[in-house]
Structures are given as C-alpha cells and as structure tokens.
Amino acid sequence: MPKTTCLLAVVLALSLSGRAGQTSSPAVTEAEAIYADLADSYGVISTIDSGLFSTYQGKDRVAWERVYNQKRKQAADKLSKISVSGLSALDARALEVMNRHLRNDFPEQFRDENAPPEHCQDAQRQNLSMTSLEGALSACFTELGNNLEFEGKHVTRVSALGMLEEISEEPRRKKLFYAFTPLWDAVNGKDGAASPYRRLLPLVVSAAGGHGTSIDSAARTIGVSSREVESWLEQILDAWRQVDGGEMVEPWNYFYRGGEATRALSAVTPKDSFVSVNQRYYRDLGADLQQLGVLYDLEARPGKAPLAYTDYVTRGRLVDGKWRPTVVRISGSYATGGLGLLNELVHENGHAVHMMAIHVRPAFMDVSAALFDEAFADVPAWNTYEPAWQRKYLGQAAPEAASLRGLLSSVMLDVAWALFECRILHTPTADPNAMWTDITSRYLHIVQHPEISWWAIRGQLVQMPGYMVNYGLGSVLTADLRQHTREELGPFEAGNPQWYSWTGDHLLHFGEEMDTAALLKQFLGRPVSPQALLDQIQRIAPRK
Numbered sequence: 303m304p305k306t307t308c309l310l311a312v313v314l315a316l317s318l319s320g321r322a323g324q325t326s327s328p329a330v331t332e333a334e335a336i337y338a339d340l341a342d343s344y345g346v347i348s349t350i351d352s353g354l355f356s357t358y359q360g361k362d363r364v365a366w367e368r369v370y371n372q373k374r375k376q377a378a379d380k381l382s383k384i385s386v387s388g389l390s391a392l393d394a395r396a397l398e399v400m401n402r403h404l405r406n407d408f409p410e411q412f413r414d415e416n417a418p419p420e421h422c423q424d425a426q427r428q429n430l431s432m433t434s435l436e437g438a439l440s441a442c443f444t445e446l447g448n449n450l451e452f453e454g455k456h457v458t459r460v461s462a463l464g465m466l467e468e469i470s471e472e473p474r475r476k477k478l479f480y481a482f483t484p485l486w487d488a489v490n491g492k493d494g495a496a497s498p499y500r501r502l503l504p505l506v507v508s509a510a511g512g513h514g515t516s517i518d519s520a521a522r523t524i525g526v527s528s529r530e531v532e533s534w535l536e537q538i539l540d541a542w543r544q545v546d547g548g549e550m551v552e553p554w555n556y557f558y559r560g561g562e563a564t565r566a567l568s569a570v571t572p573k574d575s576f577v578s579v580n581q582r583y584y585r586d587l588g589a590d591l592q593q594l595g596v597l598y599d600l601e602a603r604p605g606k607a608p609l610a611y612t613d614y615v616t617r618g619r620l621v622d623g624k625w626r627p628t629v630v631r632i633s634g635s636y637a638t639g640g641l642g643l644l645n646e647l648v649h650e651n652g653h654a655v656h657m658m659a660i661h662v663r664p665a666f667m668d669v670s671a672a673l674f675d676e677a678f679a680d681v682p683a684w685n686t687y688e689p690a691w692q693r694k695y696l697g698q699a700a701p702e703a704a705s706l707r708g709l710l711s712s713v714m715l716d717v718a719w720a721l722f723e724c725r726i727l728h729t730p731t732a733d734p735n736a737m738w739t740d741i742t743s744r745y746l747h748i749v750q751h752p753e754i755s756w757w758a759i760r761g762q763l764v765q766m767p768g769y770m771v772n773y774g775l776g777s778v779l780t781a782d783l784r785q786h787t788r789e790e791l792g793p794f795e796a797g798n799p800q801w802y803s804w805t806g807d808h809l810l811h812f813g814e815e816m817d818t819a820a821l822l823k824q825f826l827g828r829p830v831s832p833q834a835l836l837d838q839i840q841r842i843a844p845r846k
C-alpha cells in the first residue's frame with residue numbers, strides 16, 4: 303500500500319464515504335460493487351492471456367470468462383436503471399464514468415486489445431471493421447515486428463531499435479533498418495490508397511464521430527483546442543530544428559546519432575540489472591516496488607505482446623472495511639540491455655506507481671486520461687538521462703550533452719509522430735509517406751525516403767491511431783510537471799524520499815474522481831505551458 307500522509311488519509315476517508323457528508327445512492331453503490339467485480343475479472347483474464355499465470359484464486363480462464371459475462375450483464379442492467387436526476391454530483395460522475403467504460407473498455411464479448419484474435423494476414427481483407435483491422439495490424443507487430451531477420455537471426459522490433467543506437471558500422475545499421483520492410487509492407491503496402499493503414503484512417507475518423515479523436519481528448523486534458531495542440535507541436539519541433547545542428551542524417555543513422563549516451567553506458571546497463579536498478583531508484587523516491595507487489599513479466603518469448611505495457615490485475619477496493627491494495631503487472635520484452643530500454647522500464651514502473659496510488663471508490667479506480675498517464679510515467683523516467691541519476695544508479699555518467707541529445711532525439715520523434723497523426727486524422731486521404739517525409743526532413747533533418755513507410759515502427763500507430771499524441775504532447779506535460787516538482791520539492795534526479803507521497807497526495811490518488819484539466823491546473827497553479835520543454839531543448843544549444 304502506498305505510503306500516505308495524514309492529509310491523504312483524510313481526503314481518502316472523505317472520498318471513500320462519498321465525501322463531506324454526502325452519502326451515495328444505494329443503487330449507485332450496488333452497481334459500483336458489480337462494476338468492481340467486472341473490472342477485476344477483465345484484469346484477471348487479460349493476465350491469463352498474457353501468459354503470466356493460468357489460474358487465479360483457483361479458477362481458470364473459462365471460469366473467469368463466465369464471471370466476466372455475468373458481471374457485464376448485471377452491470378449494464380443496473381446502470382441502465384439509474385437516473386441521473388436526484389444524484390449527488392459525485393454519484394452522477396461515477397455513473398457517467400462507469401457507463402463510459404462499459405461502452406469503451408468492457409465489451410459484451412471479452413476482448414483484450416493487447417492480445418487481439420486477428421492475424422496479420424487478415425489486414426489484407428477489404429471489409430474488416432475498425433476494431434478487427436486494428437487487431438490485424440497489431441498482430442503484424444507481433445508476427446513480423448518481433449521477428450525481424452538480421453544477419454541470420456531473428457530480433458524483436460524493440461531490440462532492433464536499441465541496436466540501431468549501438469552498431470558502429472553504417473552498412474550494418476542500414477541493413478537492420480531495412481529488415482523492417484516486411485512490417486512496413488504489411489501495414490502500408492506500397493503506400494497506395496487501398497493499403498491497410500490507409501483503409502483504417504477513415505474508419506477511425508468516422509468512429510470518432512461526435513466525441514472526437516484521441517487528439518481532441520488529449521487537447522481537452524490540458525485545456526486547449528486541437529488546433530493549439532498542432533501549433534505547440536510545430537513550435538517544439540521548430541525549436542529543435544534550430545538547435546540540433548542542421549546536418550542531414552539518413553534515417554538508419556538518426557538513432558545512432560542520438561545514441562552516444564547509450565553506447566557510453568552499454569557496459570553498465572545489462573538487462574539483468576533493470577529490475578534492481580528500478581527497485582533502488584523508486585525506493586529512493588519513496589515508492590518500494592517490492593512492497594507494492596508489482597508483478598513483472600519481462601522475458602521475450604514468441605507471441606508476446608509487441609510493446610511494453612502496464613495493466614491492472616485487480617483494482618484496490620474496500621473489503622469488509624479494509625483497503626485491499628491494487629495489483630498491477632508489467633509486460634515487456636527485454637532480450638537486450640541498454641539505456642533506452644532501461645528508460646522504458648522506468649517509464650512502465652511510473653505507470654505502476656501511478657495506478658497503485660489511486661485510492662478512491664470503485665467507479666474512479668483508473669487513471670484519468672491517457673495523456674496524463676503517459677506524461678506522468680515519464681516524470682521519473684526522464685531522470686535516466688540526467689548525469690546525477692546515471693552516476694548514482696549505474697556508477698558512471700555519460701557526458702550531459704550526449705544524454706540530453708539522446709533523450710530529446712527520441713522525444714522529438716514522438717512529437718513528429720504526434721504531428722503526423724494530427725495532420726493525417728485531419729486529412730485521412732493524404733499520403734502518409736509524403737506527410738512523414740515532410741515532417742522528418744524539415745524538423746529532424748532526416749534525408750527524404752518517401753518510397754518506404756518507415757514511420758510504421760510504433761505499434762500504437764495502428765493499434766490506436768491518434769494515440770501518439772499522448773507521447774508527443776505528453777512530453778510538454780512531462781517537462782512542466784518535472785519543473786513544478788523541482789520548484790516545490792527540490793531536486794529529485796537521484797531520488798527524493800518525499801516524491802511519492804507528495805505526488806500521491808497532490809496528483810495521483812484522485813483517479814477519475816477529478817477532471818484531469820482541473821486537476822492539472824490545481825497542481826500547477828496555472829494552465830499547462832510548452833515553456834518548460836522549450837527550455838529543455840535550449841539546453842542543447844551551443845553556448846554563446
């Protein structure tokens with residue numbers, strides 16, 4: 303259980319009992335208990351499907367799916383009978399949140415987006431639904447992306463991206479880069495209008511309908527318009543364009559150019575050290591991962607989800623008046639070491655401690671917005687590129703400029719993908735290769751290769767089109783949250799024992815109880831601003 307201060311305990315007592323004297327409607331409370339069981343059965347089935355365990359509390363998958371179906375029916379039934387009129391504001395919010403998740407995340411027939419039933423080959427069929435096409439294209443990342451052929455061996459996409467930072471001979475880097483070709487072809491064919499990806503885009507736009515795309519909801523999360531999001535992304539990329547030196551680089555060399563720190567630290571970042579480094583670092587931040595009971599599944603194996611993620615097994619709740627803590631699990635495929643992958647695991651643990659810190663009634667036991675979720679996970683993770691962190695946890699540090707360039711090279715790619723998705727979801731008939739080439743040559747000084755779909759190296763682009771904004775724009779929020787944390791709490795680059803309890807009290811424990819835009823404004827004491835990230839970018843400018 304997270305270490306909580308007295309203030310947090312008081313807030314909890316209030317929110318768990320329906321807050322400040324308000325009592326929950328019995329109908330809402332009843333629906334909420336069923337909803338909690340539904341969410342837990344979903345978490346257990348996804349965990350079984352991930353391969354982490356095969357039974358839970360003595361029940362196998364078939365039994366858990368039976369629980370899921372039953373709870374899903376009961377929850378839908380109960381919720382549909384509750385009228386919002388006469389409910390307290392908090393109950394009304396609980397009702398809205400539960401109905402939304404029932405619609406979007408707990409389908410009548412269980413379906414786990416990290417383990418879709420489709421195969422990559424299915425993406426070639428012309429008449430697929432959006433969900434099936436997304437599932438088929440995600441499967442391409444498992445089947446092809448996790449099986450890149452290089453020098454007679456099979457490497458995963460994640461390992462290949464790490465190797466591109468480390469391989470010293472350019473011809474080998476080029477060969478490894480082109481090993482992605484089967485994946486690119488499966489996703490975007492020859493870039494024709496009927497390619498699977500280009501067929502997916504209009505489906506995503508029409509499904510977004512009235513409530514908007516991921517980009518609109520990211521914009522709402524930080525209280526700006528989608529137009530403003532696009533102009534912030536352009537402003538950030540333009541700042542980078544001006545300081546990065548201006549030398550054109552081939553795409554297979556981009557990662558190597560940003561990889562100096564990774565190379566300098568490769569001897570002290572073996573994969574076997576990842577978990578213990580994370581444990582030491584988070585303990586120094588006031589979050590004991592072992593005590594929190596975070597479950598790890600980090601070995602690469604065939605058929606494993608192609609991207610790292612963190613998810614609930616079961617969510618914390620009151621059982622007979624006692625808090626039963628949340629259980630979370632982290633899935634990743636670490637076949638190789640390296641600073642970039644270590645950073646990824648620190649990021650996943652950032653998700654884990656966020657989820658563990660949420661401590662509210664069942665309806666609100668989830669992270670409140672994807673943008674905030676991704677941005678927060680990078681608050682602790684960006685420290686892996688700080689010399690003070692490297693000295694303390696790796697025993698040696700890369701030159702500061704190299705580390706900063708390493709971090710920002712990858713952040714800028716995220717910003718570029720975010721801008722790519724903003725633009726392509728605006729004009730879904732546009733040519734994705736041309737659009738990507740335009741963005742990366744103009745802002746990142748990457749040599750034009752419109753003949754290849756090399757943008758398709760991130761699974762999120764096909765699994766949840768629009769999601770990359772949560773990383774690209776998320777970096778704005780990460781930089782802002784980090785700056786505010788330093789101002790309030792002092793440095794935390796190499797640990798700070800107050801960090802977890804303070805962050806828990808002020809930012810994390812609310813879950814979905816509070817609107818994220820309001821929460822962020824309350825935390826920062828002002829609206830979110832891109833200035834902190836722009837300041838970080840200026841750190842790599844040559845000193846005048």
Ligand SMILES: [Zn+2]
Nearest residue numbers: 649653676679
């Ligand atoms: Zn994440």
